[in-house]
Amino acid sequence: MIYLINFHLIINKTTDIVYIFHIEISNGAPCSETAQCTDTNAYCTENVCNCKAGYFEDATKENSCTVEEGVVGFCPDVRHTCYVENSECINTVCYCLHTHYRVNGEQCVSKKPNGAECTESYQCTDTQAECVDHLCTCKDGLFEDTNTNNATTCKEKYELGSTCSRDILDQCADDNAECRVDAFDTYKCLCKPTHYKIGNKCVPRIVENGECKHGGNEKQCLDTMVCKKVDGVYKCQYENESALGRSCTASTISDGSIDQCTVNDAECREDVDGIIKCLCKTTYYQSSNADCIPRKGLNEICIKNGSNLQCVEGTYCKMVDNEYQCKEEIENALGSSCTASTTNDGFNDQCTVHEAECREDIDGIIKCLCKTTHYQSSNDDCIPRKGLNEICIKNGSNLQCVEGTYCKMVDNVYKCQEEIENALGSSCTASTTNDGFNDQCTVPDAECREDIDGITKCLCKTTYYQSSNGDCIPRKGINELCIKNGSNLQCVDATYCKMVDNVYKCLGEMETYTGNKFTSTTEFSDPNTNCIENMCQCKHGFFKDTDTSICQPKIGLETSCPPKSTDQCADDNAECDKDDSGVFKCGCKTTHYNSNNQCLPRKAENEECDKGGHELQCFDNASCDLVNNVYKCNGANEMLPSLFCMILTILVLLH
Known part of the structure; x- marks a missing residue:
């Protein structure tokens, strides 16, 4: 243990005698009186310099005594009175109440609810919130849940299959899940219609002709497609050419238009977009399983957020006695036109x-x-x-x-x-x-x-x-911190609020297209940009080329890409990196593999795999082997490379 001891000396130059008249001792060092302690907020107890109550020893400041967070005074008298409003006396120290925080060292103000402006995380009411972009925000993995007093608390996001609350945003842990009604009319975190569940994760549903897993999840293929064997490989295919949504040729025969569509109670007719398709008859509606279901009658139970056509004409799906039912449209309901009368009532x-x-x-x-x-x-x-x-x-x-x-x-x-x-x-x-x-x-x-x-x-x-x-x-000056999604006027003229090094700052106008501050889409020349929040931003499916500052179409797999740009690959699970030849190309991330120009998640050990499929479909050193008559990712061979290295090392040492 090293202690800092300062000696105050006087040297008599005539006699060369040194007089020690005062000693200053750092915190934790032996002492005999408080006057010897270096820090004025320390005192000598049991022959050791220690910080007073309400202070802590700050190692970052040469062990000086720094006031604790929330301390606004002291209350050593018999009454233990704190004179700062919203503070309380604890062990002779005045602390702000747990619902308040200290400002300017002498004031206790109310902590801020979620969504309020802040500068530090301790200012936020919810202990599970933090100050992000100058707003009190729930930490990662949490969502804002509104209580009966209309205040919000941070709760852990729900896993797939867990019950959730309707009308609350971003409450499901998986980014590709949403809170919606299941087959039993219960709100649960379920994969979005564009995704399906593998294990405890939502992965994209497979497009037409994409490789699929025989006997896998029935929803792995998009739309009404099924997993079929084509030329020795299982692929997502439409069951027939006349499934719901597929184009067909309307017949002039009275009943011939129905013959082409194989789905029960479907017919070939013109859709609202003017295209001839296989569609459910007008007395039916298309379910999420791509079947044609009879439309519900008056007072029958319906599904919230389901098809607009699920209730028969003249009725709509509405909450009645805690369940959704098909109810008649109300004449003269709120917002409907009426005829004002001249009579009093x-x-x-x-x-x-x-x-x-x-x-x-x-x-x-x-x-x-x-x-x-x-x-x-x-x-x-x-x-x-x-x-x-x-x-x-x-x-x-x-x-x-x-x-x-x-x-x-x-x-x-x-x-x-x-x-x-x-x-x-x-x-x-x-x-x-x-x-x-x-x-x-x-x-x-x-x-x-x-x-x-x-x-x-x-x-x-x-x-x-x-x-x-x-x-x-x-208003903030150039390079000063600003608030994301805050007032458009928060930055001084000719500057705007933009993310730089993970912090939002007021920056000057850029001379290039994207990033400039405008008020309408017509004010900039790049046709692939939109004006969003007074900023020119690339449209969906485009990325900003850092070399030209122009929005370019996102790049497909195995195609060369500019390494300095970001988000330049079309597949969300791809990244721009060097290939074996040293050329930067869009390739699947290490957690995914390329299947028909789509990045699919690599399969874990014991998951079913496709015989003859991609060599990287299994994680790490596992291979797709026949195990108990089923092809699975088998990691039994993962020890072979290390074993080979061990044997080779022994042989080298012997020689």
């Missing part, structure tokens, strides 16, 4: 929804609308508007709060709050005096001026921008 008679009335909408059309004391819910009911301080729904109807109030986060809960007079966005009267514009607007650094729509409002000064909290914040 005639307005209400036509509209069947409780607390609705027939009146003129803001678009000038007479409709069935909720009364002004009510608002339209997501279930198309009329709900009484919430009063002051009542709980409201984030991102819900703008009319859910009574007039003069709006839905705002208060103490981690959304409540109806009073509108602030002369707040940002409120109307004001422009003054002719020099300072008169600013006098009416209560928000600091706001002024009363004309907006782009020609209306005079309280707006942030041109050197500031409006934050999500309704404050005016100074």
Whole structure:
């Protein structure tokens, strides 16, 4: 153990006598009195220098005593009183409450909910959230779950087959899974229709003529195709030329048009896109299994998010008593047109929804609308508007709060709050005096001026921008940190917010096509770009060539590619790397293999494989061998190379 000891010396040059008048000792070193301890926030206890309560020994700062996170003072007196609001006394130290964090060393402010702006992860309320791109965000592998108070908590994502909650985004662990209804009308994390399940993973379904596994998952082939043996190799093929969705030739004979389509209750007719296809009869609908199923009648159970045609004409699939049923379309429901009556109560008679009335909408059309004391819910009911301080729904109807109030986060809960007079966005009267514009607007650094729509409002000064909290914040300069998806005005003129080295910064305009800041698709010359969030970005299926800054079509497998660019390969499971000849080409990642120009996941040990298939279809040194009359990836030979090396080494040593 090495301790730092500083000696304060006085040397008498006449006598050459050295006087030691003070010794400073680092933390952890022996001492006899507190005055000897180097750090003013340390004291001598049991003959050792230790940090005081509320401080910790910071090894990164030469063992100095650094104040602990959340400490806003001390409470050594008998009353143990903390004078900072939202703090508490613990062992003579004042800490911010666990629901708050320290600001400027002397203030405790409420921690931030998910989605709120932040600078450090400790500012986030949820312990499973972190500050990413200046927003409190659930950590990887977690999703935001909304509780009864409309606040969100971070929960672990659900595995395939697990029950999930409808209408919540990104809750399934597999990127290619989604929460939808299974065959038993239960919401579960299931592979998307474009993927199928292998083990506990969703992999892409195989396209026509792609190699498939005999006896494998019945959904491994896209659409209505099946895995068939063709020229000694199993491939995804349509069962016949007249499966659902395949083109056919309509016959002029009255019943001949049906003959070509082999699926029961299908017929050859014109689709809505004008193409002649094998389609289910009009009294049937196509199921997810590509069968033709009779359309459901009134009050029969239907599937949420299922086919729009599953209910018979004149009915639609709607939630009734916690289950989805085919119900009649309601005449004079909310939003439907009606005829305003001149009688006192005639307005209400036509509209069947409780607390609705027939009146003129803001678009000038007479409709069935909720009364002004009510608002339209997501279930198309009329709900009484919430009063002051009542709980409201984030991102819900703008009319859910009574007039003069709006839905705002208060103490981690959304409540109806009073509108602030002369707040940002409120109307004001422009003054002719020099300072008169600013006098009416209560928000600091706001002024009363004309907006782009020609209306005079309280707006942030041109050197500031409006934050999500309704404050005016100074606009960021070049290379300063900015917020992803934040205000378009957060960066000063001629700069924009862009990712650089995994951090979003305000950067100057680029001279090349992609990346420039525009307001419409017509302002840039590359035809393969779109204007997204005021940025020119390559269209789907294209990538940005770093040498030319022009969007080029993504590159197919085994085709040369520019190594400096990113995301240049068309297959999501491919990457641009050197091949055996030293040429950069798009090839499947090491976890995948090339099967008919598609990268498929390599098979694990004991998984079934294709005899005579790709040499890399099995992981590592495993091979596709016949095991108990089934071809499987067999790793029995994986020890042979190492055994051969061992024998060779012994032979070399003997000689």
